[in-house]
Amino acid sequence: MEARPFSDTSFDRFLDEEKLMGSRCDTCGALFVPPRPLCIACGGSEMEWVKMRGTGTLRAFTCIAVGPPAMRQEGYGRARPYCTGVVELDEGCRVVARIEDVNTNDPQTISIGMPVTVMFLHRGEGPDKTTYLAFKPAEGSEP
Amino acid sequence: MQKKRKLGRGVAVVGVGMSKFGMFKDKDSKDHFVEAFREMTASIDKGVDPNDIDALYLGNFSNDFFTHQAHWGPIVADIIGHVPKPATRTEGACASSALAFREGVFAIASGFYDIVLVGGLEVMSMRSTEEVAEGLALATIPYEGKAAFTFPGVFGATATAYFDRYQANREHLFNVTIKSHSNARLNPRAQYRASIREIMDSKIDRARKKGMEVPTWADEKEFLRDPAANPVVAWPMHLFDCCPISDGASCALLVGEELAKDFTDDPLHVIGIGQGSGRGLHAKEDLTTFEATRFAAQEAYGMAGIGPTEIQLAEVHDCFSIAEIVHIEDLGFFKPGEGYKAVEEGRTRLDGPKPINTSGGLKCKGHPVGATGVAQIVEIWEQLRGEAGERQVAGGDLRVGATHNLGGTGGTCTFTILERR
Ligand SMILES: [Zn+2]
Numbered sequence: 001m002e003a004r005p006f007s008d009t010s011f012d013r014f015l016d017e018e019k020l021m022g023s024r025c026d027t028c029g030a031l032f033v034p035p036r037p038l039c040i041a042c043g044g045s046e047m048e049w050v051k052m053r054g055t056g057t058l059r060a061f062t063c064i065a066v067g068p069p070a071m072r073q074e075g076y077g078r079a080r081p082y083c084t085g086v087v088e089l090d091e092g093c094r095v096v097a098r099i100e101d102v103n104t105n106d107p108q109t110i111s112i113g114m115p116v117t118v119m120f121l122h123r124g125e126g127p128d129k130t131t132y133l134a135f136k137p138a139e140g141s142e143p
Numbered sequence: 144m145q146k147k148r149k150l151g152r153g154v155a156v157v158g159v160g161m162s163k164f165g166m167f168k169d170k171d172s173k174d175h176f177v178e179a180f181r182e183m184t185a186s187i188d189k190g191v192d193p194n195d196i197d198a199l200y201l202g203n204f205s206n207d208f209f210t211h212q213a214h215w216g217p218i219v220a221d222i223i224g225h226v227p228k229p230a231t232r233t234e235g236a237c238a239s240s241a242l243a244f245r246e247g248v249f250a251i252a253s254g255f256y257d258i259v260l261v262g263g264l265e266v267m268s269m270r271s272t273e274e275v276a277e278g279l280a281l282a283t284i285p286y287e288g289k290a291a292f293t294f295p296g297v298f299g300a301t302a303t304a305y306f307d308r309y310q311a312n313r314e315h316l317f318n319v320t321i322k323s324h325s326n327a328r329l330n331p332r333a334q335y336r337a338s339i340r341e342i343m344d345s346k347i348d349r350a351r352k353k354g355m356e357v358p359t360w361a362d363e364k365e366f367l368r369d370p371a372a373n374p375v376v377a378w379p380m381h382l383f384d385c386c387p388i389s390d391g392a393s394c395a396l397l398v399g400e401e402l403a404k405d406f407t408d409d410p411l412h413v414i415g416i417g418q419g420s421g422r423g424l425h426a427k428e429d430l431t432t433f434e435a436t437r438f439a440a441q442e443a444y445g446m447a448g449i450g451p452t453e454i455q456l457a458e459v460h461d462c463f464s465i466a467e468i469v470h471i472e473d474l475g476f477f478k479p480g481e482g483y484k485a486v487e488e489g490r491t492r493l494d495g496p497k498p499i500n501t502s503g504g505l506k507c508k509g510h511p512v513g514a515t516g517v518a519q520i521v522e523i524w525e526q527l528r529g530e531a532g533e534r535q536v537a538g539g540d541l542r543v544g545a546t547h548n549l550g551g552t553g554g555t556c557t558f559t560i561l562e563r564r
Contacts (some may be wrong), residue, residue: 008285034425059304059430060301060304060430062303062379064376066272066273066276066293066376068280068293069273070291084292086430094425096286097290098290112303112304132290
């Protein structure tokens with residue numbers, strides 16, 4: 001695991017394994033999710049992998065009624081918008097991710113600041129397999 | 144603290160032109176550019192010999208995708224008789240032609256060229272709405288794309304963060320939309336030349352003629368609240384929050400300042416020019432601002448030696464209603480969290496103290512993405528020279544105007560300050 005390069009490809013492979021991973025700068029301790037190969041805080045280039053707990057807070061969102069072809073193929077559209085947003089992880093970094101298990105037909109019910117937990121959306125098989133990062137309202141929280 | 148920069152040689156704008164923006168089945172990219180080029184040559188008070196143009200810089204985002212033809216620099220150069228002189232394409236998503244303008248300024252400031260044509264073009268209407276959305280989404284950053292963000296989606300998310308932080312709501316965005324339509328009504332080259340009230344009246348008329356149920360909206364805001372009239376695209380962005388799909392071209396002629404008098408007695412001087420870049424939603428420290436805009440603005444203000452209060456009017460990149468509010472804060476015209484109030488109080492209207500998007504903005508003038516940056520310059524040219532006709536900002540002494548162009552989801556932003564002396 002430690003040998004993987006600090007790249008988007010590695011980040012995606014970790015998602016396939018249901019791990020949300022970031023990189024931490026050996027020199028200054030800055031944390032980056034998705035991972036960066038070079039530290040933009042201090043210029044350092046030695047990184048280590050860190051696994052995120054997968055809990056965070058919704059900071060911004062949108063419910064998309066007119067989506068790209070891949071989302072239309074999943075059955076999303078005007079009658080069934082999908083939600084995507086910005087989540088601030090408890091470790092401090094932010095990620096963009098799909099937001100599941102919310103009422104996209106009534107976006108006023110989705111609130112900024114709500115606690116969320118990670119989930120992994122697996123699509124396709126074999127070499128075509130892709131995993132999308134997603135979050136859902138945390139257990140016991142109002143969506 | 145940003146380094147203070149200046150041009151090695153002054154640069155002036157001596158002529159501008161743009162095609163009428165809209166969706167045109169019978170016009171291609173070359174036709175649009177020729178229309179803009181003719182208007183530009185006609186706008187030069189003392190005329191120009193096109194053979195004197197040293198170089199062309201052309202902004203184009205993705206005609207490759209939209210029209211399945213790339214490499215537009217030499218194609219456009221050929222149609223205006225510029226070959227074999229150089230033509231260079233610039234790409235910065237929706238800020239592509241602002242980059243062309245900037246490259247043209249640098250080419251002259253360096254002393255290498257004297258007379259440079261800059262412009263932009265985009266033809267998008269050959270594609271369906273879904274395909275255009277897909278094409279524009281190529282200019283998001285990869286993480287946003289994988290999270291299925293569309294362009295309206297990125298600005299929708301920006302809006303939810305803004306609403307939450309400043310206790311604003313969708314109703315405040317309506318004020319931007321109503322203003323854009325009311326300005327574009329007075330702009331003969333705008334794609335949508337109707338006020339919201341006129342759109343309502345025509346819908347009522349049509350329903351009546353067709354014997355359908357006649358809508359009973361009490362006012363513009365009730366119309367904009369009606370999901371049948373104004374459907375959601377990417378919450379909270381609805382149809383009337385979004386700029387349209389457009390075709391069009393724009394251009395401007397730049398010359399060394401000392402040569403301007405050969406073309407006109409009334410040029411505009413480029414006194415500030417800035418460009419910044421940004422990282423995307425996940426890496427933003429503040430979801431209610433664009434760091435690239437702030438950087439570009441500081442660079443331009445520093446160079447011009449003036450601040451936001453000296454800017455008398457501006458065209459800002461209102462690809463979505465919320466964007467206009469965020470930009471007028473990032474550019475320093477209003478304090479963070481005060482932009483939506485300023486719009487509500489009418490301060491950005493044509494007759495307000497700080498007119499914003501007098502052209503109707505991207506929202507109503509249209510947004511052929513690669514043409515937009517220089518088309519914004521066209522509006523400032525007409526306003527500062529008192530040639531804006533019915534939408535002329537009143538009050539006389541207009542001297543300083545500015546344009547703000549944003550590419551992608553804030554990845555590339557520019558700010559340009561022009562002065563009439
Ligand atoms: Zn570091």
